[in-house]
Amino acid sequence: KNEVEQSPQNLTAQEGEFITINCSYSVGISALHWLQQHPGGGIVSLFMLSSGKKKHGRLIATINIQEKHSSLHITASHPRDSAVYICAVRVLYGGSQGNLIFGKGTKLSVKP
Amino acid sequence: DTGVSQDPRHKITKRGQNVTFRCDPISEHNRLYWYRQTLGQGPEFLTYFQNEAQLEKSRLLSDRFSAERPKGSFSTLEIQRTEQGDSAMYLCASSFYSGPQETQYFGPGTRLLVL
Numbered sequence: 001k002n003e004v005e006q007s008p009q010n011l012t013a014q015e016g017e018f019i020t021i022n023c024s025y026s027v028g029i030s031a032l033h034w035l036q037q038h039p040g041g042g043i044v045s046l047f048m049l050s051s052g053k054k055k056h057g058r059l060i061a062t063i064n065i066q067e068k069h070s071s072l073h074i075t076a077s078h079p080r081d082s083a084v085y086i087c088a089v090r091v092l093y094g095g096s097q098g099n100l101i102f103g104k105g106t107k108l109s110v111k112p
Numbered sequence: 113d114t115g116v117s118q119d120p121r122h123k124i125t126k127r128g129q130n131v132t133f134r135c136d137p138i139s140e141h142n143r144l145y146w147y148r149q150t151l152g153q154g155p156e157f158l159t160y161f162q163n164e165a166q167l168e169k170s171r172l173l174s175d176r177f178s179a180e181r182p183k184g185s186f187s188t189l190e191i192q193r194t195e196q197g198d199s200a201m202y203l204c205a206s207s208f209y210s211g212p213q214e215t216q217y218f219g220p221g222t223r224l225l226v227l
Contacts, residue, residue: 004154031213041201041221043155048213086154099145099168100216102154 003027006087006103013110019074021106023087026068033100034061034072035086043086046072077110084108116219118204124225125194132190133222137206144187145216146179147203148172155203161187162209194226 004025013019023032034046047054047061049070054061058077063070074081084107088100117136125131137144143162147155158177159169163184173179176194181187191198201223205216 033216035218041149041203041223043203043205043218045215045217048215050213088154099157099160099170100155102156104152104154 002103003091003101004087004089004103006085006106008106009104010107011109013077013108015078015110015112017077017110019077019081019108019110021072021085021087021108023070023072023103024068025070025087025089025101027089027101028092029068029089030092031090032063032070033088033090034070035088035102037084037086037105039083046085074108079110079112082109116204116206116217118202118219118222120222121220122223122225124227126227127194127196129194130190130192131194131224132188133202133204133224134186134188135204135206135219136186137204138217139185141206141208141217142184143207143209143214143216144181145205145207146187146189147205149201149203149221150199158189191224194224196226199224199226 007022031050037043049063058075060073084105086105087103119134145160146158149155157170159179161181176192179189201221203221204219207214207216
């Protein structure tokens with residue numbers, strides 16, 4: 001079982017729809033990241049969360065530490081939002097502060 | 113500040129050849145990470161440096177892989193005796209680490225194809 005699970009794997013939406021992407025994790029974490037990856041590989045960090053909720057433009061990210069779950073919401077979706085959205089966690093174990101563990105990503109396609 | 117850059121962007125090689133990739137981080141960033149991403153998967157951690165010190169290596173990093181960051185600035189990732197299974201996107205990221213809530217900035221990646 002992967003330590004970070006995302007759902008759905010693929011998502012097709014019509015322009016203007018409200019979109020939710022979910023991330024569940026099974027390890028103790030110090031932070032959770034939402035990343036956006038466009039075709040060609042470039043990755044951009046969208047949010048870093050350790051508690052609560054963050055909002056940036058049409059994007060909202062929430063995290064529930066007790067339930068080990070985070071959601072990324074996109075309001076009023078647009079075709080330019082089409083990308084792969086990746087959830088990644090920084091794991092709490094021993095003294096390691098080194099690495100992120102990534103989900104497989106959710107491929108979002110927004111149709112005009 | 114021009115962001116994280118990687119060179120080359122694409123590399124095609126024959127099985128058994130050695131390849132070397134370069135990553136130039138954002139200046140003043142003290143941490144540099146290498147990740148590998150195969151098709152349809154999320155990135156997987158390979159190794160990271162704090163300044164010039166290599167602090168952690170994944171078990172994914174076999175003895176054919178070596179990484180260096182000799183002056184604490186750019187880094188190189190070398191794969192010796194490449195295998196077809198090494199075909200992947202190799203991503204570099206850098207950060208200014210001041211605690212667990214760092215933000216990593218990713219480069220565009222080097223896509224490797226081993227024939």
